[in-house]
Amino acid sequence: MVVYSPGRANLIGEHTDYNDGYILPFAIRRYIKFEIEPAKKFKIFSHQQKKGIEFEKPAKTNSWADYVIGMIVKLQEHGYKVEPFTLNIDSDLPMGAGLSSSAALEVGTGYAISQMMGYEINREELANIAHECEVEFVGVRCGIMDQYAVALSKEHHALFIDTMTREYKYVPLHLDDTKLYLINSGVKHELGSSEYNKRREECEMALEVMKKTTFRDVTIEDVEKIQDHLLKRRALHVVTENERVLKTLSALEDDNLTLVGKYLYESHYSLKDNYEVSCEEIDFLIEKLREYSNVLGARIVGAGFGGSIIVLARGNFEGIFERVAESYKIKFGITPTLLNVETSEGVHRV
Numbered sequence: 001m002v003v004y005s006p007g008r009a010n011l012i013g014e015h016t017d018y019n020d021g022y023i024l025p026f027a028i029r030r031y032i033k034f035e036i037e038p039a040k041k042f043k044i045f046s047h048q049q050k051k052g053i054e055f056e057k058p059a060k061t062n063s064w065a066d067y068v069i070g071m072i073v074k075l076q077e078h079g080y081k082v083e084p085f086t087l088n089i090d091s092d093l094p095m096g097a098g099l100s101s102s103a104a105l106e107v108g109t110g111y112a113i114s115q116m117m118g119y120e121i122n123r124e125e126l127a128n129i130a131h132e133c134e135v136e137f138v139g140v141r142c143g144i145m146d147q148y149a150v151a152l153s154k155e156h157h158a159l160f161i162d163t164m165t166r167e168y169k170y171v172p173l174h175l176d177d178t179k180l181y182l183i184n185s186g187v188k189h190e191l192g193s194s195e196y197n198k199r200r201e202e203c204e205m206a207l208e209v210m211k212k213t214t215f216r217d218v219t220i221e222d223v224e225k226i227q228d229h230l231l232k233r234r235a236l237h238v239v240t241e242n243e244r245v246l247k248t249l250s251a252l253e254d255d256n257l258t259l260v261g262k263y264l265y266e267s268h269y270s271l272k273d274n275y276e277v278s279c280e281e282i283d284f285l286i287e288k289l290r291e292y293s294n295v296l297g298a299r300i301v302g303a304g305f306g307g308s309i310i311v312l313a314r315g316n317f318e319g320i321f322e323r324v325a326e327s328y329k330i331k332f333g334i335t336p337t338l339l340n341v342e343t344s345e346g347v348h349r350v
């Protein structure tokens with residue numbers, strides 16, 4: 001049996017998914033492909049890692065295989081028996097590029113197992129189990145965005161999620177004469193995961209200072225009263241980013257893509273200046289793109305410190321990209337790559 005599990009991008013709503021905020025992700029047509037078959041013992045192979053692993057009892061390995069093994073463990077904890085299988089993994093979704101290959105791996109594994117075992121696990125439950133796998137088994141304190149996007153997305157739609165209630169709705173993406181693109185900067189800075197955890201702590205500290213238990217109850221006025229400049233800027237990002245998600249929803253409804261683009265730029269500068277999760281390479285790409293009026297907006301996607309940017313543009317964007325890529329290469333010695341974004345349905349069988 002064959003299962004395809006997509007990567008995701010996020011139109012807007014960055015670093016809000018662990019702050020009870022709003023997000024607007026969608027799945028993209030880049031997939032991890034799983035071939036699964038019942039077997040006498042567990043045998044997992046990844047073409048990207050050029051490595052396999054065999055075992056009878058699932059246990060932590062501190063390697064890429066933990067995303068798969070963790071799903072076996074978590075499904076069992078949730079009362080689903082998992083019989084041994086061979087699992088063959090192949091992928092055209094870049095790893096560590098901010099496109100959520102980790103969640104694609106978790107959700108795809110969970111879905112493949114459920115299909116093999118004949119379980120009807122609903123997609124929210126699958127997303128929640130995969131999220132538990134990443135947080136509790138792999139040990140990355142991520143929000144719910146990636147697993148929800150991979151499990152629940154629908155073609156031609158973005159997924160609006162209220163991460164506080166985990167309620168969601170589908171938002172049609174009418175892009176008219178514009179298109180979305182992803183540019184992979186080709187860099188991933190090591191400090192990413194420690195800074196990520198630091199941001200989470202800073203947000204918790206900001207809440208404490210404001211005497212609030214959730215960002216949902218925080219207003220701009222509350223933020224203005226914070227004395228500590230750093231905590232104030234972190235909180236300012238979260239509150240304004242949530243507003244931008246809601247404003248983007250209305251702009252999409254009104255087919256006002258110029259406005260959507262403006263919010264993307266605003267989101268980027270808030271992530272850069274207030275949340276401080278951008279980096280030199282990414283900022284260079286954004287500033288170059290701003291020189292072109294056909295580029296309506298762009299911003300960093302994912303946790304930050306490298307990875308990819310999302311771009312909303314009209315006309316011949318490939319031509320613009322070539323020029324931007326050329327100057328990027330001269331400055332940093334790295335060739336960035338362009339991905340023409342098409343939306344995809346979430347994890348599925350073929």
Ligand code: ADP
Pocket residue numbers: 032046047048049063064065067089090091094095096097098099100101102103105302
């Ligand atoms: P992102 O989710 O943004 O791609 P992460 O650092 O969260 O970045 O996850 C990347 C990790 O997921 C890789 O380092 C690897 O351990 C695992 N992974 C992703 N895709 C594959 C694959 N095709 N085969 C094996 N492991 C993979």
Ligand code: MG
Pocket residue numbers: 100101102103146
């Ligand atoms: Mg990830």
